[in-house]
Amino acid sequence: MRHRAAGLLVLLTGCAGGDDGPPPPMADPCAVVVLVPAADSTATEKAAIADAASMWTAVFGAHLTVGDATDGATAVPVRFASAALAFLGAYEVERRDLVINRDIPDETMSSIAVAHELGHAFGLAHVTGRASVMNAGNGTVRPNAADALLLAQLWGTCAR
Numbered sequence: 001m002r003h004r005a006a007g008l009l010v011l012l013t014g015c016a017g018g019d020d021g022p023p024p025p026m027a028d029p030c031a032v033v034v035l036v037p038a039a040d041s042t043a044t045e046k047a048a049i050a051d052a053a054s055m056w057t058a059v060f061g062a063h064l065t066v067g068d069a070t071d072g073a074t075a076v077p078v079r080f081a082s083a084a085l086a087f088l089g090a091y092e093v094e095r096r097d098l099v100i101n102r103d104i105p106d107e108t109m110s111s112i113a114v115a116h117e118l119g120h121a122f123g124l125a126h127v128t129g130r131a132s133v134m135n136a137g138n139g140t141v142r143p144n145a146a147d148a149l150l151l152a153q154l155w156g157t158c159a160r
Contacts, residue, residue: 021125022123022124022125023091023093023120023121023123023125024093024123025121025122025123025154026074026076026091026093026096026121026122027074027076027121027122028074028122028155029056029060029062029063029064029122029151029155029158030061030062030063030155030156030157030158030159031063031073031074032063032065032070032072032073032074033062033063033064033065033073033074033075033076034064034065034066034067034068034069034070034073034074034075034076035049035050035052035053035064035065035066035067035076035078035118036066036067036068036069036075036076036077036078037049037066037078037079038077038078038079038080040079040080041078041079041080042080044107044110045080045100045102045110046066047107047111048100048107048110048111048113048114049066049078049111049114050066051107051108051111051114051115052111052112052114052115052118053065053066053118055111055112055115055133055142055143056115056118056143058143059142059143059144059145059147059148060143060147060148060151060152060158061157061158061159062122062151062158063158064118076097076098076118076121077095077096077097077098078097078098078099078100078114079097079098079099079100080099080100080101080102081099081100081101081102082101082102082103083101083102083103085101085103085104085105087101088100088101088104088109088113088116088137088138088139089101089113089114089116089117090117091117091120091121098114098117098118098121099117100113100114100117101113104139106139108140109139109140112133112138112139112140112141112142113139115133115142115143116133116134116138119133119134119143119147119151122151122154122155123154123155124147124150124151124154127150130146131144132144132146132147133147134147134150
């Protein structure tokens with residue numbers, strides 16, 4: 001467990017920086033994407049995942065569902081792990097999953113952390129200079145029209 005905690009601290013350093021380069025995308029938000037909660041996810045954690053999916057769907061028209069992986073869909077695993085509250089979450093490129101801090105005390109902040117890491121999974125980098133779900137360390141700003149514009153620049157617009 002000690003090794004895992006050290007890994008989370010390394011990821012925190014990588015995700016807490018300023019305007020870093022875009023990560024390699026894991027999923028096209030216009031294709032069918034299934035957010036797959038880890039088996040040990042609580043009902044509250046599953047609700048945070050569903051809320052994050054709704055946030056991106058509302059501003060961008062993303063095709064996100066929550067459940068088990070299905071044929072023809074890109075699965076994005078989402079797991080929760082305990083960590084210091086300075087750590088909200090990370091898109092783990094090598095594992096091809098999202099990890100969110102299980103100890104975030106606020107449901108809305110947890111949902112926004114999932115939405116932020118989904119942004120990375122879609123290929124978005126951190127931004128500065130404006131309110132954005134993609135601000136490093138963000139726990140209050142939901143995906144907005146400017147974030148949707150960044151996704152549209154990468155993927156085009158999604159058919160609704």
